[in-house]
Amino acid sequence: DGSFQPNKTSTRAEAVVMIQRMLEEMEEGIDALDSATTIRVQYRESIPYTHEISDTILQERETDQIQLQVIDNIVYASLNDLYDVQIEMMQENGNTQWEIIGFEWWPIEQKFYVEPMDGFYWEFQYQARDTTYYWGKWSVHPSYFCEPVRFLYGELMVPICDFSHPKEEPQEGWQAAWDGETQTLTVPMFYYNGWGMIS
Secondary structure, three states: OOOOOOOOOOOHHHHHHHHHHHHHHHOOOOOOOOOOOEEEEEEEEEOOOOOOEOOOOOEEEEOOOOOEEEEOOEEEEEHHHHHHHHHHHHHHOOOOOOEEEEEEEEOOOOEEEEEEEOOOEOOEEEEOOOOEEEEOOOOOEEEEOOOOOEEEOOEEEEEEEEOOOOEOOOEOOOEOEEEOOOOEEEEEEEEEOOOOEEO
16 A cells, blocks of 8 residues: 555565566566667777777677666666677687686675686676676776666666667767667677776
8 A cells, every 4th residue: 555564464465566566667678679679799809908999890790699678768788698798709709818707696785796817807896776886806996877777587787878868889888879770779898808807
């Protein structure tokens, strides 16, 4: 009935209503993109040991491997899928300088954690319901999303495009570009060569 009763034991009917409302909230926008929409991924690398990304696109291809949802004109993508596609593209381009130690979701800390290796160890931390994510083993370097991250069936979903303010070209940090005429969403994949960092 909309009241808050923290010490009351819920009935089965109340529990079902709460679960159903949670599912409806979580599943919002999973079929919002038109079937004609094309998801294109680009892969670039930086000049070794710099933060300057090369203008050369090493690989560009279409993919259906990235789970997306659209809520209030914001496009969210599965962080796990983004990493998986980027690792594939790195391998396809002969980049063998580092390997992923692993992905971990820490439910108590509410953080998604990945640690790549390239002679250095770097941490990438994404926290649920937050617009800030961090990378760096020895110091904290914040970067920002346009909206807080979400969850979809346990997958951390990060905002990659704002249809209200679409970008003409893909940018750093998985900031995708949207071409309304061709219905194409272009997602950038960057590897900072020599630093072991991906975005």
